[in-house]
Every structure is written in structure tokens, then in C-alpha cells.
Amino acid sequence: MTTLTPILTARWGKPDSWRLNTYQADGGYKALAKALTMKPPELVDLIKSSGLRGRGGAGFPTGLKWSFLPAPDGGPRYLVVNADESEPGTCKDVPLMMADPHLLLEGIAITAYAIGCNHAFIYLRGEVVHVYRRLMRAVEEAKEAGLLGSGILGHEFDLTVTVHAGAGAYICGEETALLDSLEGKRGQPRLKPPFPAVEGLYARPTVVNNVETIASVPGILANGTSWFTSMGTEKSAGHGIFSLSGHVTRPGQYEAPFGITLRELLDMAGGIRQGHELKFWTPGGSSTPLLTAEHLDVPLDYESVVGAGSMLGTRALQIFDETTCVVRAVTRWMEFYAHESCGKCTPCREGTSWLSSTLQAIQAGRGRPADLEILADVSGSIIGKAFCPLGDGAPSSLTSSLKYFRSEYEDHVALGACPFDPAASTLTEEVAA
Amino acid sequence: MSYDTATSARLTAEFSEIQARYPSARSALLPMLHLVQSVDGYVSPDGIDLCAESLDLTPAEVSAVASFYTQFRRQPGGTYNLGVCTTALCAIMGGDAIFERLSEYLGLDNGGTTPDGMFTLEKVECNAACDYAPVIMANWEFFDCQTPTSATELVDKLRGGEPVSPTRGPDRLRTFVEVERTLAGFSDGLADQGPSGGAASAAGLEVARQRGWTAPAREGKVS
Numbered sequence: 001m002t003t004l005t006p007i008l009t010a011r012w013g014k015p016d017s018w019r020l021n022t023y024q025a026d027g028g029y030k031a032l033a034k035a036l037t038m039k040p041p042e043l044v045d046l047i048k049s050s051g052l053r054g055r056g057g058a059g060f061p062t063g064l065k066w067s068f069l070p071a072p073d074g075g076p077r078y079l080v081v082n083a084d085e086s087e088p089g090t091c092k093d094v095p096l097m098m099a100d101p102h103l104l105l106e107g108i109a110i111t112a113y114a115i116g117c118n119h120a121f122i123y124l125r126g127e128v129v130h131v132y133r134r135l136m137r138a139v140e141e142a143k144e145a146g147l148l149g150s151g152i153l154g155h156e157f158d159l160t161v162t163v164h165a166g167a168g169a170y171i172c173g174e175e176t177a178l179l180d181s182l183e184g185k186r187g188q189p190r191l192k193p194p195f196p197a198v199e200g201l202y203a204r205p206t207v208v209n210n211v212e213t214i215a216s217v218p219g220i221l222a223n224g225t226s227w228f229t230s231m232g233t234e235k236s237a238g239h240g241i242f243s244l245s246g247h248v249t250r251p252g253q254y255e256a257p258f259g260i261t262l263r264e265l266l267d268m269a270g271g272i273r274q275g276h277e278l279k280f281w282t283p284g285g286s287s288t289p290l291l292t293a294e295h296l297d298v299p300l301d302y303e304s305v306v307g308a309g310s311m312l313g314t315r316a317l318q319i320f321d322e323t324t325c326v327v328r329a330v331t332r333w334m335e336f337y338a339h340e341s342c343g344k345c346t347p348c349r350e351g352t353s354w355l356s357s358t359l360q361a362i363q364a365g366r367g368r369p370a371d372l373e374i375l376a377d378v379s380g381s382i383i384g385k386a387f388c389p390l391g392d393g394a395p396s397s398l399t400s401s402l403k404y405f406r407s408e409y410e411d412h413v414a415l416g417a418c419p420f421d422p423a424a425s426t427l428t429e430e431v432a433a
Numbered sequence: 434m435s436y437d438t439a440t441s442a443r444l445t446a447e448f449s450e451i452q453a454r455y456p457s458a459r460s461a462l463l464p465m466l467h468l469v470q471s472v473d474g475y476v477s478p479d480g481i482d483l484c485a486e487s488l489d490l491t492p493a494e495v496s497a498v499a500s501f502y503t504q505f506r507r508q509p510g511g512t513y514n515l516g517v518c519t520t521a522l523c524a525i526m527g528g529d530a531i532f533e534r535l536s537e538y539l540g541l542d543n544g545g546t547t548p549d550g551m552f553t554l555e556k557v558e559c560n561a562a563c564d565y566a567p568v569i570m571a572n573w574e575f576f577d578c579q580t581p582t583s584a585t586e587l588v589d590k591l592r593g594g595e596p597v598s599p600t601r602g603p604d605r606l607r608t609f610v611e612v613e614r615t616l617a618g619f620s621d622g623l624a625d626q627g628p629s630g631g632a633a634s635a636a637g638l639e640v641a642r643q644r645g646w647t648a649p650a651r652e653g654k655v656s
Contacts, residue, residue, distance in 0.1 A: 003646040006638050010648070013635040018624070076456065088520050088559040095634040098601065119456065126467070126504050127516075127560055129573040129612050130602040130627060137624035162454045165616045167463050167502035170558065184462035184488075186501040202457055223651035230649050239648070244636075245563035246522055252564045252636025268640045286521065318522050318563065332521035336558055342501075426527040427566070428580040 002260040004268065005231055005239045008215050009255045012099040018134050020141040023102035029147055031221035035110040036155045043114035047217065050225040051237030056082055056173075056210030057284065057313045058389070059236075059302045068197035069205045072116050078206040079112045079120040080182065080196075081214055084166060084173040086125055087285035088336060089316030092241040092253060093211035097124070097131045100215075101138035105161065107214035109148065110221060112159050115207055119160045123178050126165040135163045170340035174388050175208040177342065188344045189388040212241060232258035236301035236312075246281075246319040247273045247425075259304070262317060263296040273427075276321035280404065284313015286333045287393030289400035290326075310400070325420035326405045327412055330397045331359040337394040348391030351382040355398060362409060365417040372409055376402065435479050440472065444480075448487045451618060459488055464617045466499050471614035475506035503558075504573075504616075511546045512608050513591055516557035516570040517584075523559070527580065528567040532556060534581035538588060551592065553609075564633035565600070572612045574599035577631055602627050 011017040011026060023029070035043055048063025069077060081104070085093040097104060104122070112120045124132055139161050142148040150158040164182060171177045172187040179201050181187030200206020216238065220228050229237045236258035242265055245251045249270030256265070262281065272278050278293045283300065289310040291298070298308045305312040320329060338356040343349045355378050361367050379395035386392045402409065411419055436444065447468060451461040462484065469480030476499045478492075485492045499505045517532040518524075532543075532554075539547055541554040562568045565577035569584060576587065577600040590597050597606045603623040607615075615621045641647065 003644070004637050004641040005646070005648040006641050007648045009635075009638055011629075012638055013629050015629070016625070017629040085561045086559060089522060089563050090559075091561045091563045091565075094561040095630050099629045099634065125561070126463075126502075126616055127557070127570060127573050128575075129615055130575070130599070130624075132616065133603075133621070133624035136618070136620060140620075163618070164460075165464065165467065165618070167466065168504035169502050181463070182460055183457065184459035184498065186498055227649060227651050242637075243564060245566055246526065250633075250636050251566070252633035254637030254640070256637075269636065316563070320525070324525055329521045329525060332519070332524050336520050339558060422525070422529065425525045426530060427578075428527055 002256060002264050004254060004256050006255050007219050007239050008096060008100075008103065008212065008241060009253060012095065012253075017099045018101055018138065020102055020138070020145060023100070027222070028102055029106055031218035032106050032109050032147065033153055035113055035221055036153055036157060040114050040116060043110065046225060047114070047220065050220045050228045051235075052213065052216055052220060052228070053236065053302070054210055055212035055216065055240060055314070057087065059312065062209065062213055065197065065209070066111070066115050066207055068195065069115055069207065070198060076119065076202075076204050077115060077117045078201045078204060079108060079115060079117045080179065080201055080206055080208045081108060081120065081122045081211055082173060082175060082178055082208055083122050083124040083211045084178060085211070086170040086173050087287060087314055087316060088333060089245060089282055089285040089318040090243065090314040091245065091316070092243050092314070094128055094131055095253060096211060096215060096241070098134055101134050102142065103215045103218060104211055105138055105142050105148070107217040108161060109152065109159055110217050111207070111209070111214055113157055117207075118158050119162070121182060121201070122161065122163045123172070123182055124163060124165055125172070126167045132163065132165050139163060169342070170336075171342040171388075171390060174390050177388070178208065179206065186342070188342045233299065233301045233303075235303055240315055242300065242315045242317060244269050244317050244319060247276060247321040247324070248319050249273055258301040259299040261297050261299055265317065266296075272319065272321055276323065279320050279322045279324055280326060280401070281320065282313075282316060282318045282397070283310050285316040286318070286336065287390070287396050288313040289396045290404065292404050321425075323420065323424040325363075325418055325422070326401045326408050327359065327363050328418065328420065328422070330401050331356070331363045333397045334359050334394070341391070341394075345387035345391060347382045348386040348394060351378050352394050354378050355395065359398070362412050363418055365412060365415065367409075367413040369413055371413065372402070372406070436483065441483065444468065444472065444483055445487060447617075447619070448484070454618065459490075462488060462495070462498055463502070466505055467613050468617035470506065471610045471617060473509070474610055475509045509546070509550075510609065511551050511553035513551060513606075514553045514555070514572050514609050515588075516555050516560070516573075518558070518560055518562075518566070518568045518570070519556040520559040522563050523567045526566040531567055531569065531579055531581050531584045535584050535588070538585050552588065564636070565631060571599065571606060572609050573616070574602035574606055574612075576600055599627070601631055
């Protein structure tokens with residue numbers, strides 16, 4: 001049986017959990033002190049050997065990413081933390097930054113030191129103002145305490161952290177779009193190569209890492225790599241936050257080793273809401289193919305979820321019971337992609353709006369049998385052909401739902417109506433009444 | 434119409450303050466546009482001109498950026514921006530019903546503003562609070578686990594001038610322009626108000642506590 005391992009989430013809910021003294025009372029910033037006695041390449045090697053992989057969805061090995069920076073040339077190098085959390089279903093970084101911003105700041109300071117960076121940025125989505133307040137205040141407190149600024153903890157290491165609020169655009173979660181946005185432009189993805197490691201922010205060597213990735217760094221420093229690898233699987237080491245939402249009894253954040261299963265998580269969360277059963281779920285947000293009840297025992301690690309035909313993504317487990325119309329869910333996700341497409345490439349810009357309008361017609365009972373072929377055909381014109389991974393991921397819920405629930409689409413077309421009652425899916429009695 | 438001398442001077446000075454946070458001045462454009470909204474309630478033509486002048490860009494270049502991001506209003510809006518999340522999960526959990534009720538209650542379509550300038554109603558995309566679905570973002574503060582009734586009560590309270598507390602935010606909901614100033618990076622001193630998080634944030638922690646689960650002990654320690 002897998003048990004929960006509160007590490008990143010350990011202080012959540014404590015009074016004043018976001019304050020420096022709370023963090024320090026728990027041993028906070030000791031990992032930074034330790035890191036500053038080490039040589040930067042040793043830190044990169046340490047993170048490499050921990051097996052830490054990017055927590056923003058792609059799962060790229062973090063230490064390896066850091067090691068891609070070219071040798072120092074005397075010019076600036078940047079760390080940019082991706083705090084744009086916008087993938088539908090994903091809701092782990094926002095509570096982390098609200099409850100424990102110093103954990104992130106300590107991770108930033110260690111990482112910046114490891115990669116030779118003196119100016120780091122947190123790119124926060126602009127639609128979460130209280131998180132922005134907490135981050136700004138944490139930077140202020142850390143500066144006053146000499147944990148940021150110049151000559152940090154008496155070492156020859158200077159670091160400025162700028163917290164930047166975006167202004168609402170899903171695409172800015174894509175790292176190169178984020179960099180363009182941070183440069184004050186429209187947030188559209190850049191052609192790679194060059195990769196950010198070589199030419200990132202202001203065309204300088206840059207590491208872009210997700211909030212949870214960076215927040216995992218102080219724990220590895222403080223407790224060691226074998227502590228970290230004692231959790232998780234061989235290839236998906238460590239702990240991560242699993243976010244349960246939707247038709248579960250106790251939705252929320254569950255921090256566990258990689259490889260835990262949805263069956264185990266549901267047991268902890270009190271199961272599917274009473275009187276109902278699981279119909280479909282996303283393992284890692286709306287860009288990861290849907291899974292069903294037959295996948296309850298798939299270990300939630302990168303490899304196993306790929307083996308089951310999906311992706312682990314951001315561990316955003318959106319749970320839907322049998323009252324939910326899958327065509328409605330997919331239609332709404334496609335409307336999201338059509339709305340959020342940055343417009344740079346044709347497959348995503350045109351494809352997502354065609355899919356969206358075709359799905360809307362089917363959902364409203366105006367679909368034709370041939371529409372199912374159109375859905376498959378247009379999806380095929382997006383997947384692998386979009387400019388960035390966000391475009392490639394847009395049809396995931398659609399193609400997987402056609403695989404598992406094709407008859408539901410056919411029923412909509414045959415009936416000329418949606419066979420589901422939306423009121424039955426809502427979480428409040430009041431709405432259902 | 435353009436800004437009076439005092440406003441123009443103050444904005445220009447604050448633009449410089451924002452630019453000083455970055456190695457390159459243009460990086461300041463998004464916060465500068467938030468600041469413009471804190472003065473005009475939207476990205477006004479005057480604001481665009483002043484941003485352009487400050488960064489040595491054309492007004493078209495500034496507009497191109499402003500129009501890309503959904504938080505930037507292209508026309509004046511309400512004192513309270515009510516954003517109902519209607520992305521798949523929130524929509525299905527009750528967001529659609531909430532939006533419908535508010536739309537009827539306020540007499541507004543998506544993006545509309547009440548004639549008295551109090552409310553703008555809009556559908557927003559996923560706001561990273563799925564464990565609190567269905568969610569309303571009022572002036573970008575979290576109102577968690579909402580219902581159609583709680584939504585209309587929120588409207589009534591705001592109309593009546595009663596104080597309203599976000600679920601996870603400061604003690605009292607601020608106005609749209611006040612929040613926009615914060616988003617431009619000017620502290621409002623409210624960071625220490627409000628909770629660490631909500632019940633869902635700590636759901637796993639609570640289970641671990643009940644079942645006596647902890648993270649492994651560190652290397653070299655006997656677990």
C-alpha cells in the first residue's frame with residue numbers, strides 16, 4: 001500500500017504558513033546555507049543523481065536541463081520559474097505559492113546559485129492576485145533577512161528575484177511563449193532550436209522550471225538523494241502533488257510518491273461521490289488522453305501512464321462519474337483550446353475552432369453521422385503538426401473519448417439531442433433541484 | 434482627451450519604477466498595462482499612447498500586446514469583475530448553472546457590464562482551483578465552491594455596500610482598479626490577510642494526520 005508523504009504540502013494550513021519565521025522555524029533556508037558551501041557543478045550533479053524530473057507536465061530530467069547551459073561567458077544567465085499554472089485540472093502550484101512561498105524562494109536561490117544566475121523571475125499567471133501578494137511579500141521578507149540580495153548568507157552570491165504577473169493566456173505556460181511574454185510581447189512560442197538553455201530570456205542562457213520542480217530542490221539538498229529516491233519508482237523518483245477534482249467525496253491535494261494509483265488516491269479521498277461510479281478521468285489535465293475505470297490500478301508514474309495510452313502530465317486528476325456527458329466535457333475542453341490558441345500555427349488555430357464548432361453541433365443535437373469522421377480527420381491534422389506541444393495536446397480528450405465512448409457520440413447524432421441531464425452532474429443539491 | 438498633467442507625470446514615474454525591476458524596459462509592458470487599468474478601468478487609448486511613448490514603441494505595437502491577453506479590458510468595465518469558470522470541470526460541477534443564473538439576475542451576456550457600472554460578468558477559463566469547483570473569480574480573488582444562490586448573494590452584498598470576503602484572499606474584496614494596481618506590482622499590504630489555504634488544499638495532509646503517515650526520515654536517520 002502506498003502512503004501519503006507530505007513534504008511540499010507539510011506546512012499548508014498552519015497559521016501564518018507563508019511567513020518567513022514559520023518557514024525558518026521548520027528548518028527553512030538551511031538547505032540554501034548548505035548549498036552555498038558546495039560548488040555549483042556539484043549541485044547540478046546532485047539534482048541529476050536524484051532523478052528529479054520536471055513537474056510541469058513534460059517530465060524532463062531537471063539536472064540534465066540545468067547542465068545544458070553553456071559554460072559561463074561573463075554575461076547574465078537567468079532562471080525563470082513557470083508559475084503560469086493554466087492547464088485545465090491543474091491546481092497544485094497556486095496553493096503551494098499561497099501557503100508556502102518561501103519554499104519556492106529557497107529552491108530558486110539554490111537553483112540560481114547552481115546555474116550561475118543573479119536575476120531570477122517568477123512568471124505568475126495574473127489571475128490569482130492573492131498569490132501574487134504572498135510572493136511579493138515573501139521576496140521582501142527574504143531580502144530583509146539577507147536571504148536574497150547581495151552577499152547572501154555571507155557568500156559571494158547575489159540574487160534578485162522579480163515576481164511578474166502575466167495577464168491571462170494559457171499559451172504562456174509553454175516555456176518559449178512564456179519568455180516572449182516576459183519580454184513584453186505577445187506570448188507566442190518560439191521555434192526551437194535554439195533552446196532556452198542556449199538562447200532564452202533576452203537571448204541569454206536560461207533555465208525554465210515549474211514551481212513544484214524548484215520547490216522540490218531544498219528537500220533533496222536537506223535530506224539527500226537516497227531519501228528522495230526512496231520514494232517513487234526507479235524512473236519516476238520522488239514525491240509529487242496529486243490533485244483530485246470533480247466527482248470525488250473529498251477533492252483536494254494529495255502528496256504521494258510517484259507510482260500511487262487512482263484506486264489508492266480515491267480511497268484516501270473518500271471515493272467517488274456517494275451513490276455514483278467512476279466513468280472517466282484525466283491523469284494529468286485536459287491535454288492528456290482520458291482513462292476509465294479499467295485504469296484504476298495503473299501506477300501513476302511517467303512510464304506506466306504512457307503504457308496505458310495517456311500521459312502523467314501535471315497529475316491533475318479530474319474525475320467524472322456516470323452522470324457526465326463525455327461529449328459535453330470534450331466540447332468544453334475544445335472550446336478552451338479554441339479560445340486559448342495563440343494563433344501562430346494553422347493546425348491549432350483553425351483545427352481547434354473546427355473541432356469546437358463540430359462538437360458544439362453534436363452536443364446540441366445538430367450533428368450528422370459524417371461529423372465523427374470530421375472529428376477524427378481534423379484531430380489528425382493537429383496532432384504532431386502543431387507548432388508547440390500545447391497544440392499537439394489539444395485533441396487528446398477528443399481522440400481518447402472516441403476510443404472509449406464512441407457510441408455516446410453516435411447516440412447524440414441518432415437522438416438529435418444530448419441524452420444526459422446536466423443538473424444530475426452538478427455538485428450542489430440546489431442546482432439539481 | 435488625454436491625461437491631465439499630474440496623472441501623466443505620476444504614471445510616467447511609476448512606469449519607470451516598473452521598468453527598473455527588469456534588465457530590459459520592455460519586459461515592463463504587461464505590468465504597465467495593469468497600471469493603466471488601475472487608472473482607467475481598461476486599457477484606454479491614452480494609456481496605450483503613454484506606454485508606447487515610455488517604451489519607444491508604436492501604439493499599434495502596444496495594442497497588439499494588450500489585445501493578446503484576456504485580463505486586459507478593451508472597453509470600460511464594472512467595479513466588480515465577476516468571472517465564472519466555465520471550463521469543462523467547473524462547468525459540469527455547476528459553473529454553467531451559476532453563469533446562467535447570474536446572467537439572468539444581472540441581465541448581462543458574457544462580457545457585459547451593468548448600466549450602473551457595478552458589475553462585469555464573464556466566463557473565465559480554468560483558474561487553477563479545480564478542487565474548489567465550481568469557482569467564481571471576483572476581481573481575481575477566489576470564491577470557492579459556489580452555487581447559483583451564493584453567486585446572487587454575492588451580487589446583493591456588493592450592491593448593498595456590505596463587506597465581502599473572498600474564500601482565499603484578503604479580508605475584504607477590493608475593487609477592480611485597486612486589484613489592477615496590485616497586479617502592476619505595487620503592494621497593497623494585504624499579503625498577511627486571509628488563510629493559508631482552504632480545506633481541499635489540506636485534504637491529503639488531513640488524511641496523513643489521521644492515518645499517521647509521514648514523509649520518510651532523512652538519510653542517515655533511522656526511520
